[in-house]
């Protein structure tokens with residue numbers, strides 16, 4: 001069935017209403033989706049096993065004017081020369097305030113489609129992964145450039161072979177890698193203060209909407225929202241307060257209750273049932289719950305309740321702002337989203353939330369803070385800059401929240417977080433409340449977390465730690481690299497206008513695939529760490545509000561982003577770790593809604609994921625293709641997993657000496673969960 005016209009029509013449409021007036025349109029869209037989602041072309045599981053490897057008709061070599069990408073992986077770097085098509089490309093991107101560099105009409109940039117894409121620096125010898133490395137581990141990431149012309153998809157994005165100098169390069173978007181030496185990106189270093197080379201970052205993000213409707217805009221919970229109640233919840237640690245079953249039981253103040261109602265929340269999700277009383281009781285917490293299950297409100301609401309109860313000290317009249325709460329998250333878009341949630345729940349209160357993140361004018365961040373700051377939402381790089389410039393004081397910090405905590409503590413952000421907790425003035429862990437949330441929590445990261453948490457912290461596990469959301473229908477297709485684009489187009493044409501995120505492994509590939517899809521008349525935009533912040537926000541907006549139904553993304557968009565109506569996630573490239581897979585597919589199937597995830601499994605490069613994938617699929621009660629089981633079996637080595645992360649799941653609190661307490665969160669009965677043999681493998 002040819003779905004092309006519908007896409008073409010979409011592509012020709014020039015304007016969409018912006019703002020979150022999603023109601024009517026989405027009703028229409030979901031109807032259409034009902035009709036289109038059953039169209040053939042891709043099915044579940046086994047029917048797609050054993051695809052042959054055909055030569056790719058579309059060469060990703062010179063034929064597309066494919067430029068080599070700078071090896072500088074700094075998301076704040078403003079020195080890139082990027083080709084942007086003047087015609088049809090993002091105008092925003094073309095007149096970036098940040099660049100003194102010449103912007104050239106993009107060789108190979110696609111014209112006539114929204115989002116013409118520049119393809120990176122023309123004069124760099126190297127491209128670089130945005131994802132974590134594969135077998136080369138976490139160290140070093142400088143790799144040879146693309147192979148020459150005509151080699152097709154010869155990305156070497158998984159080699160991970162290092163420069164030998166051992167710098168870490170992870171998913172971390174705030175890390176800079178330069179000249180083989182990796183160091184922490186500081187905004188100050190990035191040129192904003194003029195300390196080092198590089199044009200000033202002058203981007204000032206648009207202010208968030210002020211009207212109440214926009215502030216409280218939300219999407220509907222899905223048909224599976226009530227099924228959350230059947231998920232097994234395990235709370236470990238001593239003297240855990242009992243879970244609450246309703247918002248009323250939380251005994252929040254009237255303003256908060258009003259805001260909760262206006263946000264459309266009527267029923268608690270499991271992570272909220274358990275986390276809210278724990279936080280209200282003043283306990284430290286590590287909470288692990290599936291993607292899209294409401295972790296953000298689980299920490300925001302009790303923190304706000306405490307702040308309302310205890311009163312706040314910071315005010316706009318103070319010279320030094322001393323926030324009571326600091327929330328950190330790994331990406332700019334995610335921290336902005338958390339800020340919007342904080343703003344929503346604190347609406348009508350005296351609590352003022354502020355967001356600061358890289359890629360924006362430092363002066364703007366400072367101006368936001370000096371107007372009064374009780375809750376500071378920040379990415380680590382910008383936070384450390386602001387602290388370094390003594391624009392905030394830490395003495396009043398009572399709550400420190402690490403969202404996507406496993407990412408915040410890994411080798412990417414971990415050192416920065418350690419610096420944060422040892423900053424002058426930062427209350428010790430005994431004096432503050434530290435809260436960590438994620439859908440995944442590898443055991444070795446749990447161990448690192450001890451440094452941040454009081455020893456009696458509580459651990460809440462909703463479902464299996466690191467497990468995929470069951471509302472996502474997962475399909476793994478065996479697709480060789482040379483067939484991927486053809487398959488992608490086939491799938492997207494069948495999908496029609498349904499919102500789809502396509503994940504790839506490198507920034508350059510994101511641009512290339514987005515350009516390619518535009519050439520195929522599929523309206524696409526892209527987000528990755530080499531795009532300027534203005535472009536990233538524009539891309540996300542175009543995707544969120546339906547201008548571009550396809551978003552090609554690197555791992556920068558894998559975690560946390562909560563975008564309404566994302567119906568499909570396609571892993572064009574599988575990520576290097578199973579945790580990353582879980583986060584990526586969690587961009588769909590949120591809040592009880594259903595979604596679909598299709599992943600291209602290339603046996604040439606993805607075999608190390610076979611075993612953890614089989615586990616994730618079977619734990620989420622998905623079909624496991626026979627061919628995948630075979631690969632998993634043939635690559636299984638007892639005691640060692642070829643995955644970049646050894647264990648499939650950290651299934652328990654790593655502290656062994658707690659009094660475990662497992663409950664079905666509605667019924668409240670106990671059932672201890674023993675780790676299965678796979679879980680006993682060590683992380684590497």
Ligand SMILES: Nc1ncnc2c1ncn2[C@@H]1O[C@H](COP(=O)(O)OP(=O)(O)OP(=O)(O)O)[C@@H](O)[C@H]1O
Pocket residue numbers: 218219221264265266267268269272289290291292293294295296297438439559560561562586590591
């Ligand atoms: N109790 C609730 N009732 C209705 N909607 C809710 C409730 N709790 C959260 N939501 C909504 O569910 C969506 C997902 O929530 P949130 O982004 O906090 O998930 P998450 O668990 O942090 O996901 P991720 O692991 O991907 O970061 C949001 O749109 C949020 O507003």
